[in-house]
Amino acid sequence: MVYDLIIVGSGAAGLSAGLYAGRYNMKVLIVRGEFGGESATGGVFWNYPGTGPIDGYELMRKMESQAKDVGSELIDGKVLDIKRNGHCFDVVVQDGNKPIEHFGARTIILANGAERRKLGLPLEKELLHKGVHYCVTCDGPVYVDKTIAVIGGGDAAVKGVSLAGQFAKKVYLIVRGTDLRAEPVNIEEMKKLGDKVEIIYGTEVKELVGVEKLEKIILTKTYNGSDELLLDGIFIEIGTLPNVTIAKSLGSNIDDKGYVMVDNSMKTNVDGLFACGDAVNFFGSFKQAITAAAMGAVAATSAYQDYKVHGELCQIHWIPTELEK
Amino acid sequence: MATVKVYSTPWCMYCKMAKDYFKEKKVEFVDFDVSVDEKARKEMLDASKQSGVPVIMIDNEMVIGFDKDRINQLLKI
Numbered sequence: 001m002v003y004d005l006i007i008v009g010s011g012a013a014g015l016s017a018g019l020y021a022g023r024y025n026m027k028v029l030i031v032r033g034e035f036g037g038e039s040a041t042g043g044v045f046w047n048y049p050g051t052g053p054i055d056g057y058e059l060m061r062k063m064e065s066q067a068k069d070v071g072s073e074l075i076d077g078k079v080l081d082i083k084r085n086g087h088c089f090d091v092v093v094q095d096g097n098k099p100i101e102h103f104g105a106r107t108i109i110l111a112n113g114a115e116r117r118k119l120g121l122p123l124e125k126e127l128l129h130k131g132v133h134y135c136v137t138c139d140g141p142v143y144v145d146k147t148i149a150v151i152g153g154g155d156a157a158v159k160g161v162s163l164a165g166q167f168a169k170k171v172y173l174i175v176r177g178t179d180l181r182a183e184p185v186n187i188e189e190m191k192k193l194g195d196k197v198e199i200i201y202g203t204e205v206k207e208l209v210g211v212e213k214l215e216k217i218i219l220t221k222t223y224n225g226s227d228e229l230l231l232d233g234i235f236i237e238i239g240t241l242p243n244v245t246i247a248k249s250l251g252s253n254i255d256d257k258g259y260v261m262v263d264n265s266m267k268t269n270v271d272g273l274f275a276c277g278d279a280v281n282f283f284g285s286f287k288q289a290i291t292a293a294a295m296g297a298v299a300a301t302s303a304y305q306d307y308k309v310h311g312e313l314c315q316i317h318w319i320p321t322e323l324e325k
Numbered sequence: 326m327a328t329v330k331v332y333s334t335p336w337c338m339y340c341k342m343a344k345d346y347f348k349e350k351k352v353e354f355v356d357f358d359v360s361v362d363e364k365a366r367k368e369m370l371d372a373s374k375q376s377g378v379p380v381i382m383i384d385n386e387m388v389i390g391f392d393k394d395r396i397n398q399l400l401k402i
Contacts, residue, residue, distance in 0.1 A: 057336075137337065
């Protein structure tokens with residue numbers, strides 16, 4: 001089966017690309033990976049135009065539904081590899097324990113986003129979900145009447161404090177820099193929690209301590225006379241790392257910050273390969289559902305232009321894969 | 326039919342994915358919001374010895390996180 005376009009990823013960028021490409025009457029397959037991407041874990045969005053306050057998960061479900069309505073197909077699975085095959089691509093997908101599948105594509109849009117940045121400390125993995133968490137919107141509300149810390153100074157961290165602070169008895173916000181980078185309205189919302197929230201600036205986590213579960217953290221500098229903070233849980237919200245493995249393997253250029261390099265039409269340096277969303281070097285560090293959706297729309301339009309010119313070449317030069325022989 | 330319990334929180338994407346999956350597969354389940362249900366929260370924390378959600382009980386088998394393969398295996402779907 002050869003698709004006109006295969007989209008890797010189903011966050012705001014991938015689903016928006018699926019919506020636009022479907023309306024261009026392209027035969028589209030979206031390989032879902034982790035549904036909804038970062039947007040689905042973002043809690044309530046107050047700034048997505050036209051929706052009013054909406055839960056990120058619900059927004060992504062609506063985007064998915066729109067993409068399906070225009071004919072884009074969706075499958076679950078992880079893209080293991082993409083290889084050039086003549087003038088098109090061979091996409092290798094596996095869904096859990098199911099057999100590996102191959103799909104042909106005339107064009108590709110990589111919208112596979114980013115993964116949570118980790119502290120990189122000993123015990124971080126061993127204490128995962130035993131006091132160490134990466135999703136405050138998910139697990140924050142479990143810490144009722146507990147003492148927790150959120151690590152980070154951006155929007156996700158500040159919104160996380162506001163949410164988890166409704167349940168915890170005490171929330172520390174540990175910020176590496178000297179100020180918060182969050183939207184002022186989100187900072188104001190957090191401040192409504194009053195004394196329950198303490199912000200520790202200019203400080204990082206040096207060490208995690210615990211056996212069966214997290215017991216305390218060691219800070220890089222003293223706070224109230226001690227470098228130890230006794231905690232029931234920490235929530236790490238220090239940004240993301242772009243997923244660029246597939247882009248790299250296809251020969252796409254990566255910039256010095258680790259992002260896939262695209263031009264303003266979301267085209268990479270590889271013919272037929274487009275990229276958008278959190279993994280690309282567009283809109284700087286401003287990563288939002290709306291910027292991802294915009295990039296997806298542009299990427300789909302560029303893929304369509306490419307398909308119109310080069311689409312036929314794919315079928316002519318397609319080399320049967322091992323499974324097709 | 327298996328008894329399915331989902332221990333979840335209101336904004337958890339993986340909890341919602343699990344519940345949507347059960348609805349899609351027409352599997353009946355009981356949802357416990359551990360952010361407000363103290364008894365369910367204690368049950369979940371005691372049984373799973375961890376504090377990530379969702380925790381899914383299928384009869385007496387525990388699934389931590391939305392592990393679709395394991396859920397399929399336990400429900401034979």
